[in-house]
Amino acid sequence: RGLPWEAFRATLDRRHLGLALLGLAHTVLLWSGDILGGYAVLGFVLTYAFYRRTDRTVRLWRNALAWVMAVVAGLVALFTPLVMWALAMGRETLPGEGLDLDALIQESAQEVGQASDASWLVDLPERLAVWLGASITMPLVLTVTVPMLTGLLWARRGLLDRPAEHRRELTRIAVVGIPAAWLGGLPLALTPLGVWPDPVSPLLTTGVHLATGVLGGLGYAALLGLVAARLEGRAGALPAPARALSALGRMSLSGYLLLTALMAPLLAGWGVGLGRDLGTAASLGVAAAAWLVALALAVVLDRAGRRGPAELLLRRITHGPRRAPTPAL
Incomplete structure (x- = not known):
């Protein structure tokens, strides 16, 4: 649109700040597993480091980080069995002094269960600490950074x-x-x-x-x-499932937050506490039901010609209040 770089960067900065604020509210109110804060930090980093770089530079960095990710995964695959075999041998040869891995796993699961039983207020400092650490370190998570750089290249080429x-x-x-x-x-x-x-x-x-x-x-x-x-070219003749998925895609931020708002009170210990007793199939059922609710809400908003509330709020933070057009003289 011909905006100077400084003005465009300021717009992106406000958008990333808005994501961080939404992520903070998400964490304070509901859940420490928020990803919006991490995306905001990564957005700041990638904007300043790569947005004005050439495709060749972005591709070189993307490929280098992808190789680092592959090497780390290979080293884990190579050395983890050796380390665990050594620990198992130590447990067998040194009775009473060896490492009981099964007991450690069970003890860890119990600690997680006890933490999930904490009240909403008692659990708040831990939620904030987990969110802050995960958000700050997000650029180091190569399984996120590599796809982000790939997305930048795809967008430039219009894939x-x-x-x-x-x-x-x-x-x-x-x-x-x-x-x-x-x-x-x-x-x-x-x-x-x-x-x-x-x-x-x-x-x-x-x-x-x-x-x-x-x-x-x-x-x-x-x-x-x-x-x-x-x-x-078939927008008017799309099947209903495709239109519904498209509607949810356009309010993906609101849908993401809604899923937590539906599931956290049901599963967390400070809420109904169903998470302590649900098996894999039942947990999948709760998640699927919550997703269907989000899908239905997206369809209702789409038919009313409205956007998701979180999208509107983020746009307000990014661009400011919408001004009425000046009447022609």
Whole structure:
């Protein structure tokens, strides 16, 4: 739009500040697992470090960080079994002095359960501490930073803005990324079912899942780009499920906050406390029900021609109050 860089950067700064404030409110009121604060910090860093850099510079940094992520995941996969084997051997050869991993895991689970039983006010300092630490260190989480830099490159090339022009590349990304994520997450998914052998460490299966999950995220984004290319020009004739998903996508920030507002009081110890007793299937049912509520609300707002409340608030913080147009003389 021809804005000077300083004015445009100030707009982005206000947007990131607004995300941080929403994340802080989210944490204070409901949950320490907020991601908005981390996205705000990462947004500040990437704006000042990369926004005016060339594609080549961004690509070099993205590739370098991706290699670091792959090497770290490989080292974890290589050395974790050795360390756990040594600990197991020490437990067997030094009775009474060895490390009882099962007891440690059970004790940790009990501590988590006791923490979740704390009252809302007692739990507040811990929620704030966890949120602050996670937000500040977000740029160091390569499984987030690498996709963000990839998204910057995609946006510059219009991969998802003009998907019909990039069908071949999007197909290649989807075909590689989605199966990689499924295979990488398979050990973690099968372990609780007893199908996967007794794991040497949750760190190993979780690390592989996170590393391959980056490829899966990019793969699913590419797949949705292909779907959008196929449906392009059919906005008035989209099937109802596609229109509903599109409506929720346009209020994704409000939907994200709504999910916490629905689930935290049900699951947390300071609320109803269902999280202590629900199994995997029941927890999945609660999450699916909350998501369907968010989907229904998005459809209602979309039909009324209204945006999500969180989106409106963030826009107000970013651009200020909407001014009425000046009448022509």
